[in-house]
Amino acid sequence: MATDIQISIVGSAGDGTIAAGEILRNALAGMGYKVISFDVYPPEIRGFGKCIARMRITTEQAYSLKHKSDVMVSLDDSHAIPHANEVRDCGAVIYEQGSIVRLPEGGHMSAHVGPGQLPYPLPIRELSEKSTGANRSRNIVVLGFIAGLFNLPAEGFRKAIGKKFRNKAAAAEASEAAFKAGLDYAAKTFKLDDVSFGPPVSSVVAGATVEMINGNAAIARGALDAGIDTFFGYPITPATSIMERLANEMPKRGGRLLQTEDEISAISAVVGAGFTGARAATSTSGPGLSLMAEMLGMGVIGEVPGVVFVSQRGGPSTGMPTKTEQSDLHMAVYGGHGDAPRIVIAPTNVDGCYRCAGKAFEMAEAYQTPVIVLIDLYLSNRYETVVFPARPPFEADLNRKPGKQAAGAQYKRYALTEDHVSPRAVPGDKGGMHVVTGLEHNELGRPNDSAELHTAMSRKRHEKLKRALKHPDFTQFKRFGDEGPVDVGVISWGSNFGECLEAMLKVRAEGIRCAAMKVVMLSPFPTEAVAAFMADCQEVLVPELNYQGQFANLLQAHVARPVTRLNRVSGEPMKVEEIIEEIRRLAGSKAAQKAA
């Protein structure tokens, strides 16, 4: 039996909501289920802001969260009540049965459980206090209850709890007791008929490993597996954990990481290290990318390899630091002055984060250019179970070296070649002395602003990138769903593609001919493939998380054809239902036209 269950835990900052979610998803992933998870928390560290831990547990691959959960746990009714209607019919609502304070009218969850939903009032606080002497372990009591309710192996939970509190003996002991209290209580309660876990299905080949990991961790792991030498960064939400993880791991491999004074310094040092032959990277979010724009242009004209990981957040200026949005596409692709083409790749899931991060180093080296890996908060913080191959799928060295110089001949750092990539010497190489300059230059790298040279060098910088469209072992784009002509084609990018894929699969089940295409390489743009896809579509829908339709703009700059835009800036992932509705509308109008 296929399993597809979504659980959400809602609480207030300080309730241990996010910690409970972390233990639960680790436990379930450890049992062999596929998990996809995305938490919501407030920008303040302390206080009483709303926290939601959400996860979808499946046996088949899932691509996004569901709009409705099967089970919701409330650790704080004032936050959970507005979400009561997000539990499906025949789903369960688990909440504190008693209250020690007088609540205002309607302040208790019991008044909000819908007629189709199953209420599970528990003495959560009492169980915690009786088992541990404190009410701090309410979140763990709930986990014990879930384990009992669904007959999940307790051992898996105990392992995940042990991992979470491995350095805190007292907390581990209390959690063990609280977990048992919840588990025992579940034995006394009625079971849920409509929601149940089937056995997990394992499809992992020998040698590979499965890990529960979020987008930022996957980026860090990709960078490590690609042999990153140096990293320079400045903390910024939601990219910080990329740097934090690398700070832990890089020294173990002899790598060097430096927290710089600002993002300008970070990208400058990346350019310096890239010039010196190191695999160098930085990570940032939109505000940092804005500061880096000028030095990225230097990387482009100097033809220096370097990698920039960008996790987008919401809004211009400081905007919404803890909300997600896909509104830095223009900045990533076009940002900065002058004709400054760069490679921009945007993974669509956590596995993609790993691959794009590693491949970015290959491309930066092979095409001698800055590469931006563009993700967003939703992907940074989204957990998925990812299968890692036994050997990292990345090349260690793609530098084109100058070889032996003819005696007396001057080394031409920017030699105009057939494929527009020039052999590159790095400091320490005998006879390769040259100056990299931000000025327009001749083949030797000496300043020169003649019309012929600026034309030739501009062509070189643009044309060489086109080879990235055929970079080996990399998915620049991919089509899913129906082959051949379709009623509606959905085309999207980045974190939002999962929702598009779910929507496409759902409407196909309704009999609408539908296909979806993800575009991973945003610059250079895979025009040919995208145009071919769009030629197959009666209607084209472009859903994305920004107001302007930045990807739609990019698309239409390359393929002249009307598209329907679907834009949301709620700071949250798009709802699959909204995409489905739009596909239905487009398919319906097409059907109506045909009938007429």
Add this chain to the structure above:
Amino acid sequence: MGDIKPVYLEEKLKEVEESGRLDYRSKTLPTWCPGCGYFSIVEAVAASLCELGIPNENAVVVSGIGCSSRFPFFVNTYGMHTLHGRALPVATGVKTANDALTVVAVGGDGDGFAIGGGHVPHAARRNVDMTYLLFDNGIYGLTKGQTSPTSAIGFRTPTSPYENPDRPLNPLLMVLAYGASWVGQAYAGRPDHLNRMITQAMAHRGFSYLHILSPCVTFDKTHRTYQNLGMQVRDLPADHDPSDRAAAMRLAMDDATPALGLYFREERPTLGDALDGLVEKAGGELPGKVAAKPARKAARR
């Protein structure tokens, strides 16, 4: 400044050729105005690289933007002519990627203390093992003579046509406060002393800062001329103890009669040492530091 001896062109040429320092000059001729103090700096740098026997391919000269920042083109080493104000972070990246390189950052007063002023404290406190040569002419020469952060109050330029209302910065004092481990001052009009100071600065292990006073002969006819500077500069007191940072700061505060020489020097771990320490703490293995190896590839997996 001592007895004046006659110099015969042929003898001087022979001496220069035999010294080997011409190997460190590139075939690109400097773009500076005739009489610019920077000519003596490029000569001194070539001579210092030669004296220290640094292979051309192991030296990297990094600059920002400005008259002085054209410098990398005039020496025969690796070089980077970067963005306005960004020489220090780029140079930090170069040195972090390969410890075996001799890294020299060069730039002007505007590049280093206006647009790039935020980077100086951090290069200094981290003790990045590099030399920073600051060419201070108190003016923006490349854009034709505007006010700089070291221009005097009352200085008239196209952007301060009535007069410059801002008091000048004292970079020497700032760098001493930032924690630089080697701080000195020289004057382009004293090329031999300049050469000796650059050699010392390059030989220092850690962040060495050499402040070089130089006139802009084209756009400043009133303040920082050879004539005025020649009268103002003096030597540091013979009894100055360069291990005394407070004494060095007191001397640096007198910017009306700038003193030339070594203000401060200390030995302390460099950024590279600190980063190697992290590798050891983490239980990692240090990659071999071989000059011919471009990066830290030995550390791979």
